[in-house]
Amino acid sequence: MEPYKKHESIAALMNRSNVDTDQIIPKQFLKRVERSGFGVHLFHDWRFNDDGSDNPEFELNKPAFKGAKILVAGDNFGCGSSREHAPWAIADYGFNTIISTSYADIFYNNCFKNGILAIKVDKNQLDRLMTEITANEGVRFIVDLENQQVTTPAGNGFSFDIDPFRKGNLLSGLDDIGLTLKHVDKIDEYEQQHKQNYPWLWA
Amino acid sequence: MLCIIRYALLIDPVTRHTLDVEPVKALEFAMKKTMYEKIWDSHLVVDAAGQAPLIYVDRHLMHEVTSPQAFEGLRLAGRKVRNPHSILATMDHCVPTKNRDLPIADPIAKKQIEVMAENCLENGLNLYDMKNPNNGVIHVVVPEHGFVHPGMVVVCGDSHTATHGAFGALAFGIGTSEVEHVMATQTLPQKKSKTMLIQVDGRLSKYSSAKDIALAIIGKIGTAGGTGYVIEYAGEAIRALSMEGRMTLCNMAIEAGARAGLVAPDEKTYEYLKGREFAPSGNNWDLALAYWKSLPSDEGAVFDAVITLDAADIAPQVSWGTSPEQVVGVNGAVPAPESFENESKRKACESALAYMGLAPNTKITDIPIDLVFIGSCTNGRIEDFRIAAEMTKGTKVAEGVKAIAVPGSYHVKHQAEDEGLDKIFIEAGWEWRDPGCSMCLAMNGDELTKGQRSASTSNRNFEGRQGKGGRTHLVSPAMAAAAAAAGHFVDIRTL
Numbered sequence: 001m002e003p004y005k006k007h008e009s010i011a012a013l014m015n016r017s018n019v020d021t022d023q024i025i026p027k028q029f030l031k032r033v034e035r036s037g038f039g040v041h042l043f044h045d046w047r048f049n050d051d052g053s054d055n056p057e058f059e060l061n062k063p064a065f066k067g068a069k070i071l072v073a074g075d076n077f078g079c080g081s082s083r084e085h086a087p088w089a090i091a092d093y094g095f096n097t098i099i100s101t102s103y104a105d106i107f108y109n110n111c112f113k114n115g116i117l118a119i120k121v122d123k124n125q126l127d128r129l130m131t132e133i134t135a136n137e138g139v140r141f142i143v144d145l146e147n148q149q150v151t152t153p154a155g156n157g158f159s160f161d162i163d164p165f166r167k168g169n170l171l172s173g174l175d176d177i178g179l180t181l182k183h184v185d186k187i188d189e190y191e192q193q194h195k196q197n198y199p200w201l202w203a
Numbered sequence: 204m205l206c207i208i209r210y211a212l213l214i215d216p217v218t219r220h221t222l223d224v225e226p227v228k229a230l231e232f233a234m235k236k237t238m239y240e241k242i243w244d245s246h247l248v249v250d251a252a253g254q255a256p257l258i259y260v261d262r263h264l265m266h267e268v269t270s271p272q273a274f275e276g277l278r279l280a281g282r283k284v285r286n287p288h289s290i291l292a293t294m295d296h297c298v299p300t301k302n303r304d305l306p307i308a309d310p311i312a313k314k315q316i317e318v319m320a321e322n323c324l325e326n327g328l329n330l331y332d333m334k335n336p337n338n339g340v341i342h343v344v345v346p347e348h349g350f351v352h353p354g355m356v357v358v359c360g361d362s363h364t365a366t367h368g369a370f371g372a373l374a375f376g377i378g379t380s381e382v383e384h385v386m387a388t389q390t391l392p393q394k395k396s397k398t399m400l401i402q403v404d405g406r407l408s409k410y411s412s413a414k415d416i417a418l419a420i421i422g423k424i425g426t427a428g429g430t431g432y433v434i435e436y437a438g439e440a441i442r443a444l445s446m447e448g449r450m451t452l453c454n455m456a457i458e459a460g461a462r463a464g465l466v467a468p469d470e471k472t473y474e475y476l477k478g479r480e481f482a483p484s485g486n487n488w489d490l491a492l493a494y495w496k497s498l499p500s501d502e503g504a505v506f507d508a509v510i511t512l513d514a515a516d517i518a519p520q521v522s523w524g525t526s527p528e529q530v531v532g533v534n535g536a537v538p539a540p541e542s543f544e545n546e547s548k549r550k551a552c553e554s555a556l557a558y559m560g561l562a563p564n565t566k567i568t569d570i571p572i573d574l575v576f577i578g579s580c581t582n583g584r585i586e587d588f589r590i591a592a593e594m595t596k597g598t599k600v601a602e603g604v605k606a607i608a609v610p611g612s613y614h615v616k617h618q619a620e621d622e623g624l625d626k627i628f629i630e631a632g633w634e635w636r637d638p639g640c641s642m643c644l645a646m647n648g649d650e651l652t653k654g655q656r657s658a659s660t661s662n663r664n665f666e667g668r669q670g671k672g673g674r675t676h677l678v679s680p681a682m683a684a685a686a687a688a689a690g691h692f693v694d695i696r697t698l
Contacts, residue, residue, distance in 0.1 A: 016550075016554075017547045017550070017551055018426060018427075018526050018551065020526075020663075020665045022644075022663070022665040022666070022667060022668050023665065023666060023667070026667055026671070027644050027645060027646045027668075028646070030268050030296075030646060031268070031297060031309070031311040031312050031314070031315045031646070032311065032315075033271035033272065033275070033314060033315055033318045034271075034272065034275070035272045035275070035276075035379075045666070045667045045671055074547065075427065075547060076426060076427040076430070076460070079426055079427070079460065080362065080663060080665060081361075081362050081644075081663075082269065082360055082361055082362040082376035082377060082378055083268070083269065083378075084269065084272075084360075084378035084379040084380060087378075102427055102430060104427075104430065104460060105430060105431070105460065105462055106362060106376050106377065106378060109377075109378060109381070110378035110380065110381075113378060113380035113381070114380070163255070163394070164253060165253060165254050165255050165392075168253075175280075176380070176384055176392065177280070177282070177383065177384050177387050177388060179254075180257060180384065180387075180388045180390060180392065181387070181388060183248070183249045183251075183257060183390075184388075186248055186249050186257075187248055187249075187257075187259075187388060187389065187390055190248045190259055191259075191389070194259065197245075198354075198491075198494065199487060199490065200352075200483035200487035200488070200490055200491045201261060201352075201355075203483065203484075203487050
């Protein structure tokens with residue numbers, strides 16, 4: 001995982017609520033056995049017309065949002081299936097930051113495992129960001145994870161909360177499994193105890 | 204909304220202690236635990252500062268779609284599966300539900316199936332592959348073999364893992380990175396959830412089912428209503444549900460946004476488990492039983508939120524939109540966007556109606572359907588086919604309608620055939636298929652075409668879920684079967 005660095009990037013706007021993982025990456029693309037190459041299929045059913053051409057109505061196809069690394073989206077983003085293909089597609093497309101009022105649980109966890117910073121803001125803050133982007137498409141925000149701060153040209157900046165464990169992992173790009181395996185003695189010990197307490201699970 | 208749901212207050216346990224309870228009693232409260240807290244506490248491996256708590260995982264379920272990249276990750280890191288016996292794998296999402304003897308036509312799906320078989324073989328995992336008599340949808344197969352018991356922590360790279368909460372196990376969906384993490388360490392870093400009690404009192408009418416309870420709850424609290432919570436379902440109506448019904452209910456906890464759903468184990472649970480392949484036996488059965496009986500939430504345990512419903516108010520439900528919260532009783536109508544005060548709900552209603560091709564105020568029973576699907580991890584169990592067959596007996600599938608019955612497993616299929624249910628469906632003009640996820644997510648050749656409308660017993664009515672441009676209405680098996688015969692939705696209470 002790439003360490004997450006402070007960056008200034010275009011913020012794209014998706015003013016929709018309950019964007020589900022079936023839309024983020026439709027099921028016809030879940031049959032691949034690799035982790036990479038999902039970006040070209042991100043939001044496929046909204047993004048492309050039936051003949052495969054770009055759908056000009058779809059917000060992320062706006063030229064002003066090209067190269068955006070920040071996605072500002074409506075409530076309950078990423079609901080539905082547990083498919084990690086959703087954050088794989090989002091990251092592969094080029095986003096490393098999402099800003100919304102809320103996320104579905106599994107999706108939220110999956111983001112941080114793939115170097116995506118998912119920031120939670122309140123409704124008023126989200127409205128201000130959405131207004132700023134609408135008035136000035138292509139606007140660039142600065143995201144500083146170290147200081148938990150987002151800055152915008154129109155002064156709609158804010159600081160955000162984040163779990164320190166998740167923050168540390170994003171900043172260092174550390175592998176969760178490696179971190180857990182530092183506790184392998186504790187796991188062994190727990191397992192021995194578990195076998196005594198619940199012998200039927202090990203029969 | 205037909206069902207009347209009394210929304211109870213959000214209770215902050217801390218506030219409650221200081222406001223309502225004397226200090227001595229506060230201590231008693233602190234010692235009383237919910238079932239979720241009992242399972243959490245008994246599975247905590249490490250709770251170190253500056254790090255998410257690590258919990259132990261007892262059972263790991265697997266299917267072909269969310270696992271290949273996890274195996275690849277293990278291989279690249281030179282790691283091994285820590286406990287192969289904790290894993291049970293099946294093939295369900297991509298498998299065709301007819302012509303199973305022929306090779307899979309879709310080359311990418313075929314590859315995924317082959318990779319699954321290779322990965323399981325290489326790591327010594329128990330796999331019920333497509334040809335195995337135990338094959339079926341993971342969340343149908345696992346309970347059939349008694350692989351999940353009360354009090355366990357169970358994970359799977361699949362959001363509908365919540366199903367197994369029906370046994371009083373903490374069961375939840377995880378991402379592929381987490382699948383890899385569990386294979387390598389048998390643990391998972393987890394944030395402790397808040398607890399929500401959904402109390403369903405009273406008796407359900409014989410026309411309503413667990414599916415209708417699930418949809419009515421989501422209709423009331425919304426698809427994000429349970430976010431951050433583990434739900435425990437309790438009350439007379441829940442106790443009255445069969446194990447199959449409890450599985451249907453817990454299966455859809457995820458559609459309310461919850462991490463998991465739980466039902467306290469009782470005699471029905473023990474009766475269901477006894478004698479199954481992976482259930483404890485002999486002396487172990489007695490030990491397990493004593494433990495299971497200690498699991499239900501303590502009397503007076505405090506939940507962070509409490510919601511109550513009266514089962515008698517729950518009519519058969521039909522979803523009208525593109526989110527499971529967009530649902531109404533069958534004697535209701537499609538709402539108008541203006542009826543929503545909340546702006547984002549109003550917008551969501553507008554776009555759902557446009558996608559669904561429905562006009563506001565259309566009576567639900569006036570909506571015609573093109574296809575009926577009975578199956579999935581929500582409603583693909585024997586009880587579902589019995590109810591649907593009862594509704595189907597002596598009817599014919601309406602002209603222009605296609606109806607498919609897809610058992611959740613080969614065991615369900617054979618049981619239904621032993622009971623003669625297959626004949627009832629076939630005589631009425633239904634297709635009787637082999638098991639698989641089928642039209643629930645349309646990854647396997649079974650799908651809607653653009654503009655086609657289904658009555659489906661599955662769990663999600665998202666745009667495109669059953670095929671690009673397909674329009675899904677979520678219903679119970681009885682409602683689906685009645686719609687197949689009529690060609691439109693029917694209030695089964697009036698039949």
